[in-house]
């Protein structure tokens with residue numbers, strides 16, 4: 224496979240990380256965001272990520288400089304995707320937004336370009352429904368923080384072609400990720416399992432079972448989880464978790480994924496976790 228040219232649409236928590244790993248792996252990368260402020264912040268976050276990688280001996284200054292030269296930012300999604308062979312969207316977890324974006328992008332990309340969604344839970348088949356060529360669409364679900372997490376969950380929609388899945392596997396290898404391939408079902412393999420723990424931990428906090436740090440320590444020390452479910456919810460973003468929970472509750476039914484009131488209340492107050500500075504924990508100087 225020739226080195227892909229990558230467009231990343233949405234430069235938030237996930238988009239900036241995806242742009243970072245693709246640029247480091249040797250791809251030309253274009254990054255965009257609807258918010259020019261967020262796009263500027265993402266550039267700083269990527270530069271900081273390279274600084275950290277150099278400190279830890281994971282990348283050299285020359286590699287950082289070369290990667291940053293391969294990375295451009297532009298204001299519009301169409302311009303960003305025009306030359307890309309792989310487009311990855313990382314915009315908010317809303318079907319209407321993602322469908323509209325994919326339909327717009329299909330008009331500007333080349334005939335063989337892939338359109339990938341980083342959705343955590345939504346149906347790839349539905350996101351791809353407005354496309355003339357839905358065989359090129361798939362889920363490429365990266366994990367947070369992208370430079371660290373090894374998994375790439377590839378989601379095969381009803382119309383996704385084998386060639387599309389194979390290209391995604393090749394891209395996973397290029398950026399140093401381990402792929403799994405999952406059928407298009409609500410929450411796939413990862414969110415469907417992981418969100419259960421996160422929501423139950425919030426219900427336990429609501430019921431006064433223990434403090435947030437103690438609930439987290441229960442799973443960190445008792446079950447060897449690297450991070451407890453409440454801290455992880457802060458890292459993911461409470462708004463992102465709420466959107467996923469609402470979708471899983473609607474599609475899978477039952478009470479398992481019913482969003483707890485505390486989660487709704489915190490999102491209304493703007494307590495979105497690490498990215499806003501306050502979630503279940505206070506995050507100083509980490510945005």
Ligand SMILES: NC(=O)c1ccc[n+]([C@@H]2O[C@H](COP(=O)([O-])OP(=O)(O)OC[C@H]3O[C@@H](n4cnc5c(N)ncnc54)[C@H](O)[C@@H]3O)[C@@H](O)[C@H]2O)c1
Pocket residue numbers: 232233234235236237238255256257258261300312313314315316317320324341342343344364365366367458459460463498
């Ligand atoms: N946060 C996580 O841990 C995580 C992990 C895996 C997958 N995801 C998924 O990745 C996607 C993005 O999540 P996130 O946490 O990065 O969200 P985020 O809120 O941090 O970032 C989303 C960005 O998209 C931008 N945006 C909105 N509409 C846009 C448009 N039409 N064009 C360009 N930019 C637009 C916003 O300005 C924002 O900066 C979601 O589908 C989410 O479910 C999130």
